[in-house]
Amino acid sequence: MKNLSKNGGGISRRQFLQIGTNVGLIMAVAPNSAFADGHKDLVVAIPADLGGWDQDYLAFDLVGLATMKNCYPYMIEYGVKSVGDAHVMDTENIVPVFAESWESDSEGRVWTLRIRKGLRFPSGNALTAHDVKWSKDRAFAAQANVAGIYRMIGLSEASQVEVVDDYTIRITQSQPSSLSSHIQVICLYVFDSEELKKHATSDDPWAKEWATKNPQSGGAYNVTSYKAGQEIVLEANENYPLDQPRVKRVRLQVVPSAANRRLLLEKGEIDIALGLSRRDIDDLRSAPDIKVISSPSNEWVFMPMSATVAPLDNSKVRQALAHAVPYDAIVKNVYNGNARRSTSPVPLDMPGHSASGYPFAYDLDKARQLLSEAGVTDGFEVELAVMAGDVEQERIAVIVGNSFEQIGVSLKISALDPGTLFQRRTEKSIPLQIASGQMWVNDIEYLLATSLTPGGFLNYAGYDNPRVQEIFVELNTLADQSSRAKLFTELQDILADDVPWLVLAQPNFDLPVSARVSNWVQPVDGLFRLYYLET
Amino acid sequence: MKATNKKRRLWSLNQSGDILAITGIIILTVISIMAIAAPLFSSWGPKQIDFSAFLSAPTANHWFGTDGNGMDVWSRILYGARIDLSIGISSVVIAVLVGSTIGSIAGYFGGWMDAIVMRLTDIVQAFPPFILALTVAAMFGRDIGQLVLAISLVFMPAYIRLMRSEIRALRQRSFIEAAECAGNTHMRILVRHLIPNATRPILVIAPLNCGWAILTLAGLSFLGLGIPIPEAEWGAMISAGAADVIGGRWWTSVFPGLILFISVLGFNLIGEGFLERSGQRS
Numbered sequence: 001m002k003n004l005s006k007n008g009g010g011i012s013r014r015q016f017l018q019i020g021t022n023v024g025l026i027m028a029v030a031p032n033s034a035f036a037d038g039h040k041d042l043v044v045a046i047p048a049d050l051g052g053w054d055q056d057y058l059a060f061d062l063v064g065l066a067t068m069k070n071c072y073p074y075m076i077e078y079g080v081k082s083v084g085d086a087h088v089m090d091t092e093n094i095v096p097v098f099a100e101s102w103e104s105d106s107e108g109r110v111w112t113l114r115i116r117k118g119l120r121f122p123s124g125n126a127l128t129a130h131d132v133k134w135s136k137d138r139a140f141a142a143q144a145n146v147a148g149i150y151r152m153i154g155l156s157e158a159s160q161v162e163v164v165d166d167y168t169i170r171i172t173q174s175q176p177s178s179l180s181s182h183i184q185v186i187c188l189y190v191f192d193s194e195e196l197k198k199h200a201t202s203d204d205p206w207a208k209e210w211a212t213k214n215p216q217s218g219g220a221y222n223v224t225s226y227k228a229g230q231e232i233v234l235e236a237n238e239n240y241p242l243d244q245p246r247v248k249r250v251r252l253q254v255v256p257s258a259a260n261r262r263l264l265l266e267k268g269e270i271d272i273a274l275g276l277s278r279r280d281i282d283d284l285r286s287a288p289d290i291k292v293i294s295s296p297s298n299e300w301v302f303m304p305m306s307a308t309v310a311p312l313d314n315s316k317v318r319q320a321l322a323h324a325v326p327y328d329a330i331v332k333n334v335y336n337g338n339a340r341r342s343t344s345p346v347p348l349d350m351p352g353h354s355a356s357g358y359p360f361a362y363d364l365d366k367a368r369q370l371l372s373e374a375g376v377t378d379g380f381e382v383e384l385a386v387m388a389g390d391v392e393q394e395r396i397a398v399i400v401g402n403s404f405e406q407i408g409v410s411l412k413i414s415a416l417d418p419g420t421l422f423q424r425r426t427e428k429s430i431p432l433q434i435a436s437g438q439m440w441v442n443d444i445e446y447l448l449a450t451s452l453t454p455g456g457f458l459n460y461a462g463y464d465n466p467r468v469q470e471i472f473v474e475l476n477t478l479a480d481q482s483s484r485a486k487l488f489t490e491l492q493d494i495l496a497d498d499v500p501w502l503v504l505a506q507p508n509f510d511l512p513v514s515a516r517v518s519n520w521v522q523p524v525d526g527l528f529r530l531y532y533l534e535t
Numbered sequence: 536m537k538a539t540n541k542k543r544r545l546w547s548l549n550q551s552g553d554i555l556a557i558t559g560i561i562i563l564t565v566i567s568i569m570a571i572a573a574p575l576f577s578s579w580g581p582k583q584i585d586f587s588a589f590l591s592a593p594t595a596n597h598w599f600g601t602d603g604n605g606m607d608v609w610s611r612i613l614y615g616a617r618i619d620l621s622i623g624i625s626s627v628v629i630a631v632l633v634g635s636t637i638g639s640i641a642g643y644f645g646g647w648m649d650a651i652v653m654r655l656t657d658i659v660q661a662f663p664p665f666i667l668a669l670t671v672a673a674m675f676g677r678d679i680g681q682l683v684l685a686i687s688l689v690f691m692p693a694y695i696r697l698m699r700s701e702i703r704a705l706r707q708r709s710f711i712e713a714a715e716c717a718g719n720t721h722m723r724i725l726v727r728h729l730i731p732n733a734t735r736p737i738l739v740i741a742p743l744n745c746g747w748a749i750l751t752l753a754g755l756s757f758l759g760l761g762i763p764i765p766e767a768e769w770g771a772m773i774s775a776g777a778a779d780v781i782g783g784r785w786w787t788s789v790f791p792g793l794i795l796f797i798s799v800l801g802f803n804l805i806g807e808g809f810l811e812r813s814g815q816r817s
Contacts, residue, residue, distance in 0.1 A: 259781050283782040333589050388759045398604045398765045402584050413764050
């Protein structure tokens with residue numbers, strides 16, 4: 001009683017400070033200036049600041065990569081198509097943006113990029129073929145992200161990118177590839193080379209340090225203000241070669257707390273809240289003045305199984321586990337029905353997808369029978385790694401664990417922090433894990449390169465099948481679509497026997513926005529395109 | 536006359552702190568019985584999923600509702616008590632046994648042994664207690680044994696210091712000199728004469744520490760370093776349910792928070808009771 005009466009029933013100094021801090025936070029993320037021009041700004045709450053502004057060296061930072069997708073000049077881009085009420089990126093349709101044209105020779109090995117004339121960076125420097133050449137030289141010299149991806153299409157040296165004239169670039173691959181345009185949609189972004197050269201030093205010839213700290217512009221939007229950890233202001237680029245972005249100014253406000261992002265959206269202080277949990281999004285469906293944009297997504301959730309750790313090294317055991325996953329319960333209870341069940345390691349909507357790739361239904365008797373055939377009669381315990389703090393992964397782990405118990409398989413669930421998870425994935429030391437991702441290139445060859453062949457950085461299972469590798473090599477140089485389709489079918493038959501992953505679901509993309517926001521285009525790579533938005 | 540006697544007896548109990556201690560003991564006894572006999576109090580298992588009732592509000596079927604995994608909150612609170620109480624009590628018991636032993640030896644023999652022990656406790660106590668538990672838990676893992684070790688390490692230095700100072704004070708007393716003159720061995724003097732006379736403060740502090748230990752475990756679980764999912768543990772339940780509160784699903788974290796509060800209150804009442812009784816409040 002003594003302690004209670006100390007505050008006299010009022011609020012303590014600590015409580016006062018806490019309230020003050022919360023009010024301050026709300027005011028900080030929703031400043032009046034955001035609406036000074038009559039609420040025309042689009043305000044987007046993002047969960048974290050960018051990891052840096054140098055796109056060559058940014059990885060696993062979706063907010064950063066998405067921001068750059070809107071700020072860097074990209075030569076080519078995917079088109080847009082409608083699927084039902086939704087707009088999605090059309091990966092079959094490559095559109096020149098800063099490029100005037102993008103063409104290959106008949107073989108698909110030598111590509112010519114013609115750049116539009118009269119384009120300028122915000123610095124006033126002209127955008128020419130020399131900027132493209134310098135940007136790709138930088139990528140090769142510094143072995144940046146682009147250099148790694150370029151190897152998939154036979155580009156490994158800077159000399160393969162040549163300046164033909166001030167507005168023409170020739171790119172000569174060591175082999176033809178059906179992935180060339182897709183890879184270039186990701187990689188053909190350009191730095192303001194004249195500007196970066198000013199900041200280069202003998203120790204840092206590619207101005208990496210300067211490029212990391214200073215916003216790059218010249219794309220659909222220019223960065224006009226950047227307050228680290230607080231706010232990024234983007235304004236439509238008047239020199240953008242296509243139609244002007246409909247929204248002239250966008251404010252990306254850093255709001256780390258998901259609860260605050262949700263609160264701000266409910267109060268109408270922001271227009272888009274990124275990174276909300278599925279549960280928050282479901283709650284917001286019925287909120288006034290808020291709508292949830294929903295579209296099928298190519299994100300897929302799966303459980304890679306190590307093929308080298310007993311007893312998972314036995315394909316019958318992996319098949320048994322595939323029969324013990326309650327797929328429908330996961331779709332219904334983890335995703336509240338807003339997901340599609342996966343039917344192959346090849347994601348739904350990817351050309352070549354076949355349901356023969358994963359012929360497993362929830363059938364515990366069949367699972368027990370397969371375990372018995374594999375000689376595993378006493379059950380076993382296995383570690384299941386999930387990303388710490390990822391509620392959806394934890395819920396999947398609990399549901400799957402509950403089901404596995406019924407066939408004698410006990411899961412030891414490890415919630416790993418991102419650093420440890422990354423390290424153990426690199427070491428291939430996780431027997432069973434939950435993973436999710438999006439294929440930035442909607443093609444099986446890319447899927448194989450990244451996820452199902454040795455050396456693939458997403459091959460968490462350490463999967464290694466010689467025939468699958470042969471198929472991958474054949475696909476590298478095979479342009480004929482019917483021949484590729486046959487290989488796709490054979491591949492999925494092999495995967496159905498090997499079961500390197502338990503494939504669970506493809507959750508829909510759901511985004512809560514204020515009622516005034518429209519024309520969202522669902523990106524294939526998960527990186528929002530502000531260009532299309534309207535308010 | 537009878538009524539007056541009864542009144543006086545109650546007043547007398549209150550004065551000695553017995554009411555506080557008895558209340559605390561009753562609270563913890565009830566919780567312990569319900570934890571031990573959990574299957575009698577709930578038809579749901581702690582890890583059993585009700586696929587038809589995810590995040591269901593309290594109903595006749597699920598008294599305290601269900602959590603995001605479709606698990607019964609009431610059942611998980613009951614089974615969670617087994618883990619929370621056992622870790623809370625066992626970590627303090629270990630801290631008391633090891634800490635008191637080390638503190639007694641250091642206090643009795645003094646000299647270099649005392650100096651080394653004191654500097655080591657200085658080092659350990661230089662870390663904020665929760666950060667220390669967090670570090671040890673992160674280093675050694677999340678099994679129950681390792682968590683007990685991590686939490687006991689947090690409390691151990693206090694018992695070392697307490698016992699050392701008590702033993703040093705008692706060692707100057709004439710009855711110890713008499714025991715030495717009578718030819719008793721060091722071990723006998725420590726075990727028979729010193730330690731029994733030095734344990735009173737420990738009886739006061741240990742119950743309070745049990746409450747703090749449970750809160751420490753809850754804190755570790757809240758930060759993802761406690762008991763692994765899907766084991767039932769109060770702190771982990773509060774952590775998992777915290778995000779649901781903003782959506783109006785208060786039951787997933789409020790009920791575990793309530794039982795955590797009541798349990799810690801129980802331990803604190805016992806400690807306060809002992810303190811009152813020993814007359815050391817002043």
